Amino acid sequence: MDEKAVQFELASHVGRLLREAFGKGPQSIHVSIRRPYVVFYMRGLLSPTEKILLEQDQVFSIQHTRDLLMKTLIPEINAYSSLLSGINFQEFYYDWGIHNHSGVFVGIESDEGESGIKDEAYLGKEELHQEIADISHKVEKIPAEINSYMINDRVLVVVRNGILISIEKELIRLGQELNLKLAKGNLEKSYFHNNNHFERILNMNIVDLFVDWDFQLDKSVMVFILNPSQ
Numbered sequence: 001m002d003e004k005a006v007q008f009e010l011a012s013h014v015g016r017l018l019r020e021a022f023g024k025g026p027q028s029i030h031v032s033i034r035r036p037y038v039v040f041y042m043r044g045l046l047s048p049t050e051k052i053l054l055e056q057d058q059v060f061s062i063q064h065t066r067d068l069l070m071k072t073l074i075p076e077i078n079a080y081s082s083l084l085s086g087i088n089f090q091e092f093y094y095d096w097g098i099h100n101h102s103g104v105f106v107g108i109e110s111d112e113g114e115s116g117i118k119d120e121a122y123l124g125k126e127e128l129h130q131e132i133a134d135i136s137h138k139v140e141k142i143p144a145e146i147n148s149y150m151i152n153d154r155v156l157v158v159v160r161n162g163i164l165i166s167i168e169k170e171l172i173r174l175g176q177e178l179n180l181k182l183a184k185g186n187l188e189k190s191y192f193h194n195n196n197h198f199e200r201i202l203n204m205n206i207v208d209l210f211v212d213w214d215f216q217l218d219k220s221v222m223v224f225i226l227n228p229s230q
Helices: 003-022 048-055 059-085 125-139 166-173 177-193 198-202
Strands: 028-034 037-043 089-097 102-109 145-152 155-161 205-214 219-227
Touching (some): 059 089, 059 177, 089 205, 102 205, 102 219, 125 155, 198 219
Antiparallel strands (some): 037 102, 089 102, 155 219
16 A cells, blocks of 8 residues: 555544544544654544533543553554554554644654664754753753654654653652653643744744653653644
8 A cells, every 4th residue: 555545544543443432533633654653643532521521620530531541542553553554563652632632643663773764954953952952851851862853844753762860760660650641741741832932943833742751661752743834
């Protein structure tokens, strides 16, 4: 199958999975592929029950329920991606823009080292890395490594490695991953979402911004959804 057909089939399949899980599928799913990265961006994803919870400011309840659902959905997405296109995800990240009724999934292939994207320049790359390093330092520490890749003109992926401090590693060892993820999510996202430098640096409007972590790998993936027509 060519890439557009793969994108269409993956979007359709994930849409069906989400509709079955949530009782209502997203209004749209856009799949961007630049191996080893596959990015699913969803809009209009909020079930009637979640809408009521959101009106009551029960965001944590929505997040918790979705985390439980994703434990089932991720293996199904992985299996279908492998069957359809031979894309085998070794890592999988997700995040929700609940107030925007949006969400993102990021799959990273197992052969990242062999088929990784070349380190390409884009407008504002070095300054963006520095801004992300500064924010990371305020929340935890400066990452050991920051890499970023323009998947296409609307999707920018930023990967941070080596972000955990000693007390966070100890919390993970004590089985407090869920609470740590919630705390980091609230804290980091408040800094990233309220940052007024990103759009100036990239010279583009930022439609959405997502962040997730793999604590076992000491790694974080960010996704900027961009509007290049600004």
